[in-house]
Each structure stands twice: as C-alpha cells, then as structure tokens.
Amino acid sequence: MKKGAILTAIILVVIGLPFLIESSYWLGLLTMIAIYAFATIGLELLMGYGGQISLGNGGFIALGAYVTAILSNHGWNFFLILLMVILITMVVAVIVGFPILRLEGYYLAIATLGFALLIQALAIAMFSLTGGSSGISVMPLQIFSHVMIDVRDFYYLSWVFLIVGFIFAYNLIKTRVGRVLISIQSNEDAASALGIDTGKVKMKIFVLSAMYASLAGFLMANYLQFISPEMFGFTLSIELVVMSLLGGHGIVYGPILGAFVWAGIMESVHVLQDYRILISGLILIAILLFLPNGLFGLARTIIKKMKRSNTINSEKTYRVEKSPITEKSKSSEI
Amino acid sequence: MEVFLQSLISGISLGSIYGLIGMGFTLVFFVSHIINLSQGQYFVFGALLYIVLSTFMPSILAAVLAVILSGILGLVMERLFIRPVSKLPMINQIVMTLAILITLEGVTLLVFGKKSMTAEPFWNGSIKLGNINILYQVIIVLAVVIIISLILNYFLMKTSFGRAFRACAYHPLSARLSGIQVRRMQMFAYGISGSLGAISGIIVSPLLLTNYTLGPIMVINGLIAAILGGLGAPMGALIGGLVLGLFESFASGLISSAYKDVMVLSFLLILLIFRPKGIFRGYN
Numbered sequence: 001m002k003k004g005a006i007l008t009a010i011i012l013v014v015i016g017l018p019f020l021i022e023s024s025y026w027l028g029l030l031t032m033i034a035i036y037a038f039a040t041i042g043l044e045l046l047m048g049y050g051g052q053i054s055l056g057n058g059g060f061i062a063l064g065a066y067v068t069a070i071l072s073n074h075g076w077n078f079f080l081i082l083l084m085v086i087l088i089t090m091v092v093a094v095i096v097g098f099p100i101l102r103l104e105g106y107y108l109a110i111a112t113l114g115f116a117l118l119i120q121a122l123a124i125a126m127f128s129l130t131g132g133s134s135g136i137s138v139m140p141l142q143i144f145s146h147v148m149i150d151v152r153d154f155y156y157l158s159w160v161f162l163i164v165g166f167i168f169a170y171n172l173i174k175t176r177v178g179r180v181l182i183s184i185q186s187n188e189d190a191a192s193a194l195g196i197d198t199g200k201v202k203m204k205i206f207v208l209s210a211m212y213a214s215l216a217g218f219l220m221a222n223y224l225q226f227i228s229p230e231m232f233g234f235t236l237s238i239e240l241v242v243m244s245l246l247g248g249h250g251i252v253y254g255p256i257l258g259a260f261v262w263a264g265i266m267e268s269v270h271v272l273q274d275y276r277i278l279i280s281g282l283i284l285i286a287i288l289l290f291l292p293n294g295l296f297g298l299a300r301t302i303i304k305k306m307k308r309s310n311t312i313n314s315e316k317t318y319r320v321e322k323s324p325i326t327e328k329s330k331s332s333e334i
Numbered sequence: 335m336e337v338f339l340q341s342l343i344s345g346i347s348l349g350s351i352y353g354l355i356g357m358g359f360t361l362v363f364f365v366s367h368i369i370n371l372s373q374g375q376y377f378v379f380g381a382l383l384y385i386v387l388s389t390f391m392p393s394i395l396a397a398v399l400a401v402i403l404s405g406i407l408g409l410v411m412e413r414l415f416i417r418p419v420s421k422l423p424m425i426n427q428i429v430m431t432l433a434i435l436i437t438l439e440g441v442t443l444l445v446f447g448k449k450s451m452t453a454e455p456f457w458n459g460s461i462k463l464g465n466i467n468i469l470y471q472v473i474i475v476l477a478v479v480i481i482i483s484l485i486l487n488y489f490l491m492k493t494s495f496g497r498a499f500r501a502c503a504y505h506p507l508s509a510r511l512s513g514i515q516v517r518r519m520q521m522f523a524y525g526i527s528g529s530l531g532a533i534s535g536i537i538v539s540p541l542l543l544t545n546y547t548l549g550p551i552m553v554i555n556g557l558i559a560a561i562l563g564g565l566g567a568p569m570g571a572l573i574g575g576l577v578l579g580l581f582e583s584f585a586s587g588l589i590s591s592a593y594k595d596v597m598v599l600s601f602l603l604i605l606l607i608f609r610p611k612g613i614f615r616g617y618n
Contacts, residue, residue: 121595278440284433
C-alpha cells in the first residue's frame with residue numbers, strides 16, 4: 001500500500017517534470033541519468049545479487065547502440081529494431097556467457113573486460129558497417145506516426161524503460177530466482193549442493209543483465225543520434241560499476257541513486273577542464289575509502305546507530321557482551 | 335621475408351616491453367592477489383619524467399631518478415589507497431586500482447601537459463642486416479629487459495629477501511608466523527612494479543611518442559602478457575609478453591592491421607577460456 005503510493009508519486013513527478021523544466025539541458029541530463037540507471041540495474045542484478053563481477057556491460061551497451069544505429073540507417077521501424085536488439089543480445093550473451101561464466105573472480109572480471117574491449121575493437125575495425133572510429137549517425141525513429149526528435153520524447157521513453165525495468169528487477173529478487181541468486185553469492189557450493197543448477201541461474205541472470213545494458217544502448221543511440229567507438233571504452237563499463245557501488249551492494253534502489261550522484265559529479269567536474277581527470281579520480285578514491293557500502297549502506301549504518309543509541313538507554317541490561325563465536329571466526333582470518 | 339624479419343624484430347622489442355609491464359602485474363598479484371590496473375600509468379609517468387629530466391641532466395642520472403621516484407609513487411599509492419580496501423570485496427579493490435590509474439593520469443596531465451614527447455636515443459645509429467635496419471635502441475631495449483628480468487629472478491630465487499617475498503605469496507599466514515612482515519612485502523611489491531613500469535617507459539621513450547593518455551593501453555597489453563604467463567612467476571610474464579608482441583606484429587604485418595586489436599582481444603578471451611592458468615601449465 002505504502003510502496004504503491006510512493007511509486008505513484010514518483011511516476012507523477014516524472015510525468016510532471018517536463019512541464020516545469022523548460023531547459024533541454026536539464027531534461028537531457030535526466031534522460032542520460034535514466035539510461036545509466038537502467039543499465040546499472042542490470043549490472044546490480046548480476047553483481048550485487050548474483051555476485052558475478054562484470055566489467056563488460058559497457059560492451060553490451062555498445063552492441064545495442066550499434067545494432068540500433070545500423071538498422072535505423074536501413075530504415076527499420078522502432079519496434080522491429082527493439083526486437084532485433086533483444087534477439088541479437090540474447091544470442092551474443094548466451095555465446096559469450098557459456099564459456100565465460102565458468103571462470104571465477106579475477107579471471108571473470110578480466111574476461112568480461114576483454115569482451116567489452118573486443119566489441120569496441122570490432123566497431124573500429126568493421127568500418128564499412130559501423131563507420132569505424134569516426135562513428136555513425138542514427139536516423140530518428142518513428143513510433144507509429146510520431147517522429148522522435150524532441151528531448152521530451154527521449155525523456156519519457158527512457159523513464160518509462162527505467163520504471164518498468166526497476167519494477168521488474170524489484171519483483172524478480174523477491175521470487176525464487178532472486179533467493180537463488182543471493183544463495184549463489186553467499187556460497188555457490190552450498191547452493192549447488194542443495195540441488196540448485198547454479199550454472200543455469202548464472203546464465204539466466206547474465207543474459208538478463210546483458211539485456212538491460214543493450215536496451216540502454218538502444219535508448220542512448222536514439223537520444224544522442226550519433227555514436228562512436230570511443231564512447232564505449234574502458235570507462236563506460238567502469239562507470240556502471242561505480243554507480244552500482246555508489247548506490248550500495250545488493251540494493252535495487254541503489255543504481256538509481258548512484259546514477260543521479262555520479263552524473264551530478266561528472267557534470268560538475270566538467271567545468272574544471274585540465275583538473276577534471278585528477279578530481280574525478282580523487283572523488284572515486286574518496287567514495288571507495290569512505291563509502292565502501294554505498295550511500296544506502298551509509299544511511300543504513302546511521303539509522304542502525306540511532307536505533308541502537310535509543311535501545312541502549314532503555315534495555316541496557318539485555319545487551320550481550322561480544323559473543324565468543326564471532327570472536328573466534330574473526331581471529332581465524334589473517 | 336623482409337616483412338617477416340621486420341615483424342619479428344618489432345614483435346620482440348614490443349613484446350619485451352609488454353613483458354616488463356606484465357612482470358609488475360605478476361609481482362603484485364603474487365604477494366597480494368590484487369590485479370593492479372594502475373600499473374600502466376607508471377610507464378607513462380616514468381617515461382615523461384625521464385624525458386623532462388634528461389633535458390638538463392645526464393641521461394643515466396635522469397633514468398635512475400625517474401625509476402626511483404616511480405617506485406616511491408607505487409609505495410605511497412599502496413600505503414594510502416590500496417591497503418585500506420584490502421579487506422573489502424574484490425570489485426572494490428579492482429575499482430580502487432582503476433581510481434588510482436585515473437588519479438595518476440590526472441597528475442601526469444597537470445605535471446607534463448598534453449603534448450606528446452620523445453627522448454633522444456641512448457645511442458644513435460643502426461645495424462644493417464641484409465635489407466633491414468635494426469636500431470641500436472632496439473638492441474638496448476632487449477638487453478635491458480633481459481638484464482632486469484635476470485636480476486629480478488636472482489633476487490626472488492636466491493636472496494633471503496626474495497625467499498621471504500615468495501613465502502608471503504605461497505602462505506601469508508605462515509609467513510607472518512615466521513616473522514615476515516607480509517604487509518611490508520606487499521607494499522614493496524607495489525614499489526618494484528612501479529619501478530618496472532618506469533624502466534619499460536624509459537627504454538622505449540626514444541622509440542615511442544609518449545603522452546599522458548597512454549596508460550590504459552599499456553595496462554591492457556601488460557595484463558594480457560601477465561595472463562599469458564599465468565600470473566605466477568615473473569619470467570612467465572616476460573615470455574607471455576614476447577608471445578603477445580610477436581602475435582600482434584605478425585597479425586598486423588601479415589594478416590590485417592585493422593583487425594589487429596580484434597585478434598589480440600579474441601586471443602585473450604580464447605586463452606582465458608581454455609587456459610586460464612596461462613600457457614605454461616604447472617609453471618607456478
């Protein structure tokens with residue numbers, strides 16, 4: 001009941017904002033935030049819930065964007081392109097995921113990064129199809145008879161995607177699949193000993209996360225109307241991870257908050273020109289040092305502390321000293 | 335034949351540089367099980383520092399200074415930023431090393447500016463071998479890489495410090511119990527790998543236009559070299575680097591230069607899938 005009310009309020013705000021904000025700069029920024037948040041939700045499902053590190057979701061964004069650009073130049077229709085993006089991503093994600101997901105830890109991280117770089121290298125190399133390193137322009141798409149050209153169109157389109165994607169992810173983690181994912185993250189061997197086909201579940205979530213990323217690529221190509229390989233390098237994949245970490249590990253709301261904060265930081269350091277790289281690096285270091293559990297993690301600890309200070313006063317006698325079991329498990333680590 | 339020889343020579347010189355950067359990765363991974371993605375920026379920092387210093391002091395002095403300063407930079411970065419996150423999940427550590435890469439890139443930009451620079455060759459001239467020229471500088475690169483890797487190997491295998499270093503890699507807890515300061519060794523590994531990065535940057539600085547953006551490319555190539563070598567022993571990384579260098583130069587010389595990166599990255603993926611422990615199984 002309460003959650004439904006919050007959601008309705010958010011939807012009303014999203015619908016209302018373009019009537020309040022005239023400037024296309026702010027609407028454009030909100031559009032990009034929605035696109036980033038959408039891609040990061042996919043990563044959060046894979047990384048925050050499934051515990052599988054991916055530095056390669058930028059590669060799927062590139063895939064979605066390039067499929068959109070190439071097909072739009074062939075005069076394809078909006079819904080057909082959307083369908084093709086989904087189909088192609090599914091095929092690529094299955095082909096890539098099957099061998100890669102057997103790797104663990106660092107090797108998985110490097111393999112996914114290698115995949116993202118491979119997609120970028122392919123986009124540069126296949127210049128007759130992709131325009132090479134100089135990029136490719138995207139034809140404006142048509143939904144029924146409405147040609148998408150105004151910022152407002154893209155704003156609404158991407159926020160619809162974000163809200164639907166968010167609700168989907170939110171419900172998914174409450175189902176069996178979500179619980180299985182969390183069990184894989186905490187102990188994969190134990191999960192498979194309980195009869196869970198962990199490989200299959202990992203595969204499903206990898207494909208789903210790739211789908212989120214490539215649909216974000218679809219939105220991005222539509223909105224920017226021009227894409228080039230340099231937009232999809234190393235940095236894009238890392239930015240997704242940063243937004244996910246910034247939001248908090250294993251929290252569905254995290255990516256949205258993370259996208260807002262990170263986009264805000266990136267937009268404001270833009271004016272620093274030559275100092276931009278240094279400052280963004282230092283901000284990133286500060287986030288990692290001082291917010292290891294993200295903003296939601298920070299909020300959670302603050303709330304916990306406040307609650308504890310309340311309970312200490314009233315129920316002081318019931319507090320247990322440090323339990324011997326946790327002490328023991330701590331000391332066995334190095 | 336000419337193309338073949340030319341590719342062979344450029345492949346070997348390129349590969350030995352990748353190998354040296356890869357050695358830095360391997361050393362850090364060896365003792366602290368972290369892949370230090372900031373590695374490539376020490377290459378750039380060392381090279382640019384050397385180029386600037388060598389304009390007003392003897393080259394040898396400039397090189398030594400650049401190597402030492404990059405090593406100290408590596409130590410400081412470990413102490414300040416890596417150690418606080420060493421208990422956190424791996425993804426935080428990976429992103430932290432990347433954050434250091436970005437920060438150092440920013441520092442390099444502010445200190446040395448945007449322009450690409452190149453150094454005077456240590457020794458001008460070339461050897462003529464049939465129809466192809468081999469620059470003396472290429473021979474110097476090879477010689478330095480071989481000497482450095484031999485020294486490193488000697489140091490790791492024969493000295494007591496090296497033995498302590500290896501103990502930390504194999505079993506940190508027992509190493510700690512026998513009085514080895516594991517944390518200090520880890521810090522030390524970052525220092526050496528910073529210096530190795532700087533050395534590789536300095537020896538190719540006469541052959542390569544260097545600017546502040548070169549870091550990430552070197553990270554990726556060095557990483558591939560290290561993985562080819564199995565992330566175990568430093569010598570493995572050198573061989574891995576040579577394999578990568580030869581593959582890259584033959585692929586671009588004989589097949590297609592446009593698809594060079596595609597082939598290298600596909601090679602990496604295939605390798606990771608079939609031989610995640612490197613091409614020399616059982617080396618570590």
